[in-house]
Amino acid sequence: MKILIYSFNDKIGDGLQKISFLQEIKRVYPDSHIAYTTTNATTLKDKLNPLVKDCIDEFIENNEITSSVKNLFKKSKVFENKYFDLIIDLQKVVLRTISLKKISHNKFFSPAAGLIFSDFKKQKNLKFKNIYIERFYFNILSNISGRDYPNIPKIILPKNEDCKDLIKTDKNLNIGIAPGAGDPIRCWDFEKYLIIGKLLKEKGYNIYFFLGPNEKQFLVRCEAAGFICPEWKNGDLISQEISFIMSLAKQIRLLLCNDGGTAWMFEFADVETFKIFGITDQIKFARPGFSKTIQIKDYGYTDIKNFPVSKYMEILLKFLNKY
Numbered sequence: 001m002k003i004l005i006y007s008f009n010d011k012i013g014d015g016l017q018k019i020s021f022l023q024e025i026k027r028v029y030p031d032s033h034i035a036y037t038t039t040n041a042t043t044l045k046d047k048l049n050p051l052v053k054d055c056i057d058e059f060i061e062n063n064e065i066t067s068s069v070k071n072l073f074k075k076s077k078v079f080e081n082k083y084f085d086l087i088i089d090l091q092k093v094v095l096r097t098i099s100l101k102k103i104s105h106n107k108f109f110s111p112a113a114g115l116i117f118s119d120f121k122k123q124k125n126l127k128f129k130n131i132y133i134e135r136f137y138f139n140i141l142s143n144i145s146g147r148d149y150p151n152i153p154k155i156i157l158p159k160n161e162d163c164k165d166l167i168k169t170d171k172n173l174n175i176g177i178a179p180g181a182g183d184p185i186r187c188w189d190f191e192k193y194l195i196i197g198k199l200l201k202e203k204g205y206n207i208y209f210f211l212g213p214n215e216k217q218f219l220v221r222c223e224a225a226g227f228i229c230p231e232w233k234n235g236d237l238i239s240q241e242i243s244f245i246m247s248l249a250k251q252i253r254l255l256l257c258n259d260g261g262t263a264w265m266f267e268f269a270d271v272e273t274f275k276i277f278g279i280t281d282q283i284k285f286a287r288p289g290f291s292k293t294i295q296i297k298d299y300g301y302t303d304i305k306n307f308p309v310s311k312y313m314e315i316l317l318k319f320l321n322k323y
Contacts, residue, residue: 003087007038008039019048034055037061051156068095079103162241174253178262196309210231257276294307
């Protein structure tokens with residue numbers, strides 16, 4: 001059986017949200033050849049590949065499927081002479097869906113336009129909008145396979161020994177801070193996170209800053225303030241392996257963060273996050289059971305950078321006291 005799965009684009013967070021779905025679809029169809037395709041690029045092919053290397057047999061990036069009307073009248077050279085038993089569309093933009101459906105196939109699933117383009121019609125009152133994104137993927141799989149998924153399976157995480165002994169303090173008192181995100185518009189100010197770190201340290205917590213390669217500029221500031229950045233040594237990242245970061249995450253009790261890739265790494269390592277949201281939706285982008293959220297508009301703010309330290313600390317301390 002040949003299966004084609006389509007997604008528009010995958011940054012770290014987008015890719016992580018699909019891991020449990022991809023691992024499960026390989027369990028459901030163990031003898032299938034699964035091709036994964038994107039209009040742009042996917043982190044599943046590189047950074048996240050250790051989590052899906054046994055699930056995805058082929059990656060097809062830059063596939064020329066776009067939301068352009070002109071594209072509807074062009075033949076796809078990428079998929080010329082290719083045939084799939086099943087095509088699964090993971091997005092809802094109608095023009096892309098129409099272009100995708102032109103690829104030679106037997107069965108086609110798409111949630112676009114209320115499943116109007118899909119060979120699989122809606123079953124069991126499954127929802128495909130205004131729900132948490134991982135649940136959305138499993139509703140797709142349930143609709144296609146006929147299987148029920150009352151609980152989303154945990155992802156299988158490869159072991160990594162590089163993180164051993166990097167964090168030696170009591171996990172119950174370990175709080176991480178991840179000040180970055182893929183898009184700066186999603187970021188609360190680093191300076192405010194630094195203040196929060198100092199206030200928590202005064203209360204007896206062990207504070208660790210998690211900085212990705214794009215946050216290297218903050219490394220000196222963190223270390224000067226007495227904070228450990230466990231992913232770094234002598235000014236260089238120890239490892240960018242996803243299993244290293246997620247194994248390291250398991251030694252942290254709670255992560256304070258923006259809506260970014262590091263947050264997802266922690267949540268999918270089954271570590272709770274305290275996540276602040278500005279322009280994005282906490283219903284779709286906070287993993288149920290693993291994320292306490294602040295939606296700034298609920299407090300009368302429109303720009304995440306204007307959200308005050310005092311209000312953040314007030315909400316955080318209430319949460320910690322109940323934790």
